[in-house]
Amino acid sequence: MRALRPPPGELRTTLALEGVGRRYGPRGPWVLRDVELAVPAGALLRIVGTNGTGKSTLLRIVAGIDRPTVGRVRGRPRTAYVPERFPVELPFTAVGYLTHLGRVHGLRGRPAAHAAARWLERFGAAGHAHTPLAELSKGTSQKVAVAQALLADPELLVLDEAWTGLDQRARAELDRAVAERVADGGAVVFVDHDPRRLAGAADAVYHVHGAGLAPRDPDGPLAADGPAGPRAAGRRVRIEAVGPPGAAPPDGLPGAPEVAGAPDGGTALTVPAAYSDALLRALLTAHPPWHIRAVTEPPAPEGPVAPAGRAPHPPKPEERP
Amino acid sequence: MTALLRYQAELLVRSHRLLPPLLLYGIFLAIGVQSGQPVLDSLGYTAAGLLPVAAWLVRVCVAGDPPAARQVAAAATSPARVHLACVLTALLCSTALGALATVVVARISGAHSADHRVAVPVGEATVGGLLAAVACALLGTAVGALCNWPLLRRPGYALLATALAALVALVQAPSPAHAAVRDLVSGSHSGAVPMPVPACAAAALLCAAATAVACALSARRA
Numbered sequence: 001m002r003a004l005r006p007p008p009g010e011l012r013t014t015l016a017l018e019g020v021g022r023r024y025g026p027r028g029p030w031v032l033r034d035v036e037l038a039v040p041a042g043a044l045l046r047i048v049g050t051n052g053t054g055k056s057t058l059l060r061i062v063a064g065i066d067r068p069t070v071g072r073v074r075g076r077p078r079t080a081y082v083p084e085r086f087p088v089e090l091p092f093t094a095v096g097y098l099t100h101l102g103r104v105h106g107l108r109g110r111p112a113a114h115a116a117a118r119w120l121e122r123f124g125a126a127g128h129a130h131t132p133l134a135e136l137s138k139g140t141s142q143k144v145a146v147a148q149a150l151l152a153d154p155e156l157l158v159l160d161e162a163w164t165g166l167d168q169r170a171r172a173e174l175d176r177a178v179a180e181r182v183a184d185g186g187a188v189v190f191v192d193h194d195p196r197r198l199a200g201a202a203d204a205v206y207h208v209h210g211a212g213l214a215p216r217d218p219d220g221p222l223a224a225d226g227p228a229g230p231r232a233a234g235r236r237v238r239i240e241a242v243g244p245p246g247a248a249p250p251d252g253l254p255g256a257p258e259v260a261g262a263p264d265g266g267t268a269l270t271v272p273a274a275y276s277d278a279l280l281r282a283l284l285t286a287h288p289p290w291h292i293r294a295v296t297e298p299p300a301p302e303g304p305v306a307p308a309g310r311a312p313h314p315p316k317p318e319e320r321p
Numbered sequence: 322m323t324a325l326l327r328y329q330a331e332l333l334v335r336s337h338r339l340l341p342p343l344l345l346y347g348i349f350l351a352i353g354v355q356s357g358q359p360v361l362d363s364l365g366y367t368a369a370g371l372l373p374v375a376a377w378l379v380r381v382c383v384a385g386d387p388p389a390a391r392q393v394a395a396a397a398t399s400p401a402r403v404h405l406a407c408v409l410t411a412l413l414c415s416t417a418l419g420a421l422a423t424v425v426v427a428r429i430s431g432a433h434s435a436d437h438r439v440a441v442p443v444g445e446a447t448v449g450g451l452l453a454a455v456a457c458a459l460l461g462t463a464v465g466a467l468c469n470w471p472l473l474r475r476p477g478y479a480l481l482a483t484a485l486a487a488l489v490a491l492v493q494a495p496s497p498a499h500a501a502v503r504d505l506v507s508g509s510h511s512g513a514v515p516m517p518v519p520a521c522a523a524a525a526l527l528c529a530a531a532t533a534v535a536c537a538l539s540a541r542r543a
Contacts, residue, residue, distance in 0.1 A: 063396040067540040081396030088387045091335035100331070103324035105397045148393055158396065 013075065014156055014187050015039040015062065020071035021211075022057055031057045033211040035071070039156065042185045044178065044201055046192075048216065049208030055191045056084070056160055058208060062189050063158040077155035077187070080105065082162035086145035088133055094120060094144050095129040098151060105152035112151065119147035122177070123170045139165050146170075150177055157181050159190040163197060175274035183254035183278035199234025201255065201272035237276035239269045240294040241283050250286050254278035266293055273297070325398060325406035326413075329382060333410055336385055342377040343418070346370060350422060360430035360441055361514065364450030365505035367426045368419070371454055372461040372498050373487040375415035379465025380483065382407040382414075384476075395540075404471075404539040408532050412462045419454035423447060439512025449514045452521050453501035459524035460490050460498040463531035471538040497523035 020035040031054040039045060039062065049055050060066035061073065063081040090097060095116050102112025120126050123143040128136060133144065142165040149157060157178070163171045175198055178188050190198070205216040240262045243249065249259055249267055255275025262268040271279050276295065283290040333339055349370045354363045386394075386407065395403045427447040433440055466472075468482040490496045497520035504515035 060392070063392075065392045065395045065400060065540070067400075079396045081393055083389045083392055086389045086393075088390045090332065090387065090390060092331075100324070100328040101393065101397070104328060104394050106324075145389070145393065152397075154397075 012041045013038045014041045014077040016074040017061065017068070018072050018074060020061060020068040020073065022054075022061060022066065022069050030211045032061070032068075032208075032213070035213045037062070037206065037213060039187045039189060040203075041077075041155070041187055042182055043187050043203045044182045044198065045187070045189045046198070046202040046205045046218070047189065047208060048191075048205060053208045054211060055208050058213070059158050059160045059189065059191060062156075078106065078152070079156045079158065080149035080152070080154035081158045082145050082149045082160065084161040084164060086141050087138065088141065090133045092133055093130045094125065094133060094136065094140075097133055098144065098148055101148040102151045105148075105154070107152050115151045116147065119150055120144075123147060123173055124167075139167055139170075142166055143170055146174055146177075150181075153181070153184065153186065155186050157186060157188045159188065159192075161192055162190070163192055163194070176277055179254065179272075179274040179278045183275070183282065196234060198272065198274055200236065201234070201274055203256075235273035236270050236298060237273050237279075238294075238296050238298045239271070239276065239279060239283070239292060240266050240296075241269060241290045241292050242266045243286075243290045244288050249290075250282070253282050262293075270298060322398075322402060322406065325394065325402060326410060328394070329386075329406045329410040330413070332385060333378075333382055333414060336381075338381045338385055339378075339414075342374045342381065345377075346374045346418065346422070350426070354426050354430070356429040357431045359435045359437075359509050360427055360432055360443065360446045361449070361505045361509035362435060363426050363430045364423060364446060364453065365502045365509070367422050368450065368453035368457045368505065369491055369498075369502045371415060371419045371422070372457040372464070372491055373484070374418065375411070375458045375461025376465035376468065376483050376487050378411040378415050379408060379462055380469050380479065382411040383465075383469045400540040401536040404536045405532065408462060408466050408535065411465065412458060412528070415458040415461060416455060419458050420451060423450040423454045426450070434512035435509045441509075441512055441514060445514040449505065449508070449516055452517045453505055456501040456517055456521045456524040457498045459521070459528040460496065461487065463524070463528040464490055466528075466531040466535040469535075471541070472535060497521070497527070 016039065017035050017037040021030055021033045023030045035058065047055050047058060057066065061068055063079055064076060065081060092100065095113070098116030098120070099109070099113045102115050103109060107115060117126070117129060120129050123146060125140050125143040128140050133141065136144065146162055163174060166174065178198065179201065181188055202218050205218045207214050207216045242265060249269065253269070255271030255278065257269035257271045257279060260268045269279060280292060283292065350367060353366045391403055424447060427443055427450055432443045464483060464486040468486055469479050473479040473482055490498050493499060501517035501520040504517050508515040
């Protein structure tokens with residue numbers, strides 16, 4: 001398992017499931033049984049499992065929407081939840097609904113309205129801010145669902161296939177928003193059918209199988225969660241930076257970068273692509289700040305093989321000073 | 322909690338589902354109340370009609386939130402708080418409606434007993450009528466809380482149970498709503514204005530208990 005942020009000494013569990021079981025009705029089959037799960041602050045947890053195994057039930061218990069039949073849930077951080085489908089027929093405009101939800105999440109009126117407008121813009125839905133929710137397309141509705149969860153910087157973000165229905169650009173934006181939450185010390189628990197979603201970025205992977213929950217190697221194959229085959233390593237970004245003479249990179253950098261030496265006294269930090277913005281921000285705002293020399297996309301690391309018929313991403317220079 | 326109440330209240334006002342119970346109550350009053358009739362009789366009628374309307378308003382609030390929107394709000398707060406906000410919004414709405422109706426009815430009614438022999442003070446009668454209306458709103462809310470999601474989930478059963486329970490709450494003796502309305506009507510015969518405070522208190526207790534049960538179950542039936 002990769003190192004968690006903040007460094008292991010400061011790990012704090014925001015939420016823990018202890019011996020949790022859930023069944024619907026007194027004679028129904030157990031959907032979940034004897035589930036133990038600790039959600040540390042600043043961790044990105046992925047839940048995998050085939051359809052109908054109780055992933056959504058687990059996420060609803062983690063989000064505090066559903067109560068376990070047996071066992072208990074310890075801790076209740078400020079939580080936000082994104083359901084898989086958000087086809088709400090409510091008599092509000094997108095920005096009106098988000099302002100209400102911002103208040104429900106604990107913001108005051110004016111900051112709630114500002115946050116609503118900002119997140120709609122980030123997901124490319126600013127043009128629909130004053131469209132009634134009932135008239136929004138499925139994709140734009142999903143953007144509203146995602147925006148409501150991110151409005152108030154939640155301590156625990158629970159995403160149940162939140163990427164489904166989003167366009168390519170909004171998916172990448174949600175990847176980055178998730179990385180930002182984790183870099184800021186929030187916990188994120190997610191399910192997604194795409195095994196390449198945030199590949200290589202998860203701190204821990206849990207497998208729901210036969211009503212139980214078992215940890216998985218986060219860097220191992222995720223075959224049970226979607227198309228069979230070895231997991232693509234996921235896009236990574238290599239940042240070449242120069243720090244103060246002799247200084248090591250700061251502790252607890254977003255994305256737990258792989259650190260290597262670079263020519264001319266530089267340091268190369270490689271992170272999953274979703275973390276590149278958060279890592280750049282952390283380096284530039286460090287005290288003293290680090291100088292960024294280059295940002296590149298390295299070829300996929302050796303080991304995992306890209307799916308047949310797909311060439312690995314070639315190294316693509318994105319910025320050269 | 323304030324944010325949830327604001328959200329639910331705006332949802333109720335903006336959705337057209339508020340209109341049918343409002344219209345029904347208006348028609349009910351227009352048929353049964355005429356200016357110059359004995360004030361306590363009319364106030365009893367006004368309070369009695371409010372009970373099923375209050376139960377219906379709970380249904381409008383509880384069922385008005387699509388499940389996805391409800392889950393999203395429940396994650397930010399808790400399922401019990403979201404449900405409490407729904408029930409409280411309905412109660413506030415029916416209480417305001419009852420208060421408005423009571424004041425209007427008291428103003429247009431005749432300030433005398435049923436046999437026109439005893440004068441009835443309008444101010445006192447309005448207070449008595451308000452207490453009865455509040456008792457009916459509280460009991461109607463209790464009926465609505467017990468006869469809808471999460472206790473009864475099928476719309477057919479919920480509607481039938483709400484109608485039956487509202488009827489029983491109006492006509493059966495131990496019900497505080499029945500007591501409050503009966504006091505007004507018998508007060509109209511004697512010309513003495515009743516103050517149904519005990520009925521109001523009993524209805525408040527029943528409403529609190531029913532709402533607590535519904536809120537406690539709301540997380541188990543998500």
